[in-house]
Amino acid sequence: PLVADQIAAGEVVERPASVVKELVENSLDAMATHIDVQIEDGGRQLIAVQDDGLGMDGEDLVLSVRRHATSKIEVLEDLTRSMTLGFRGEALAAISAVSRTHLFSRLRDQAYGFHLVVDGGQIGELVPTPMAEGTLIRVEELFFNVPARLKALKSAHAELGAIQQLLQHYAIGYADVAITLRDGEKILWHTLGNGQVPDVILQLFGSEIADSLLPVQYEQEGLIIQGFVCPAIKNRGTRQGQSLYINRRWVNNWVLRNAIEEAFRPHLPDRRYPYFWLFITVDGSEVDPNAHPTKSEVRLDHERFIAGKLYHAVQASLAANSP
Numbered sequence: 001p002l003v004a005d006q007i008a009a010g011e012v013v014e015r016p017a018s019v020v021k022e023l024v025e026n027s028l029d030a031m032a033t034h035i036d037v038q039i040e041d042g043g044r045q046l047i048a049v050q051d052d053g054l055g056m057d058g059e060d061l062v063l064s065v066r067r068h069a070t071s072k073i074e075v076l077e078d079l080t081r082s083m084t085l086g087f088r089g090e091a092l093a094a095i096s097a098v099s100r101t102h103l104f105s106r107l108r109d110q111a112y113g114f115h116l117v118v119d120g121g122q123i124g125e126l127v128p129t130p131m132a133e134g135t136l137i138r139v140e141e142l143f144f145n146v147p148a149r150l151k152a153l154k155s156a157h158a159e160l161g162a163i164q165q166l167l168q169h170y171a172i173g174y175a176d177v178a179i180t181l182r183d184g185e186k187i188l189w190h191t192l193g194n195g196q197v198p199d200v201i202l203q204l205f206g207s208e209i210a211d212s213l214l215p216v217q218y219e220q221e222g223l224i225i226q227g228f229v230c231p232a233i234k235n236r237g238t239r240q241g242q243s244l245y246i247n248r249r250w251v252n253n254w255v256l257r258n259a260i261e262e263a264f265r266p267h268l269p270d271r272r273y274p275y276f277w278l279f280i281t282v283d284g285s286e287v288d289p290n291a292h293p294t295k296s297e298v299r300l301d302h303e304r305f306i307a308g309k310l311y312h313a314v315q316a317s318l319a320a321n322s323p
């Protein structure tokens with residue numbers, strides 16, 4: 001198939017964790033309350049994401065794997081104020097161009113669903129099928145037709161680790177959604193979907209961490225910062241256990257991260273990284289999610305200003321609770 005699809009695919013799909021990211025974002029956009037992620041062989045054999053969201057009818061299912069098919073942009077200005085996670089309409093086209101993908105979807109209140117196979121970008125026949133409401137996407141043999149990408153994959157253990165880390169950000173960011181991660185049949189973790197961030201942290205990081213959370217709360221001039229930090233030192237050799245959200249979207253932003261780590265400095269030994277889960281709310285027009293194709297890096301107006309406020313909010317929380 002289409003070279004354009006394969007080039008686009010390379011931008012969106014770098015490794016199994018990028019597939020998981022796109023599929024889970026789609027499930028969240030479809031207002032799922034339960035999302036089940038199953039991985040086999042670090043995502044080489046299988047990445048399956050099942051949700052109980054709105055689903056698609058047959059026509060939309062076929063459209064969903066075409067490039068630039070998105071149901072999410074109605075007017076152009078939406079691009080800067082996008083409240084949904086996806087908006088480019090490239091992910092499913094890209095993923096199904098570089099794998100053998102089975103899509104199953106049943107629109108809410110429909111009697112049955114549809115099954116569509118896309119094999120390396122070749123779209124098959126739409127087949128009606130009985131199934132639960134919602135959507136199941138099974139991505140098999142990822143990169144079977146892109147040898148360079150396949151060769152660049154790390155061990156199953158490392159790819160699964162990357163998936164776990166990524167999914168953690170979504171589990172915490174969407175505490176009202178019950179998310180399960182399985183390696184084959186084995187459940188690695190699951191969250192309850194009760195909306196309580198500390199409960200998600202308990203499921204993901206254990207009671208020692210969950211029992212020593214400190215709340216962060218700041219609100220002024222249209223800027224809200226809330227969430228939790230944790231001064232525990234256990235296992236702090238990596239940045240796992242750090243999640244930062246802007247307007248609910250998980251982001252990678254080193255300026256903001258540095259500000260938080262700076263606030264922790266007096267409280268942690270050298271070369272230790274703090275735990276934090278912080279939600280920043282700003283006026284949507286200050287955020288440009290288009291800065292990077294995978295969208296985890298965003299452009300932010302007044303970044304230094306927000307970094308300063310973050311620093312003080314975290315510092316205040318740590319100071320208020322230090323012995």
Ligand code: ADP
Nearest residue numbers: 026030064070071086087088089090091092135
């Ligand atoms: P985008 O998310 O940028 O719109 P995608 O390629 O990720 O593009 O998905 C294409 C379209 O397929 C979406 O706009 C949506 O209409 C539909 N879709 C994809 N996944 C799901 C899902 N899990 N539930 C319902 N609809 C979905």
Ligand code: MG
Nearest residue numbers: 022026086091
């Ligand atoms: Mg999407």
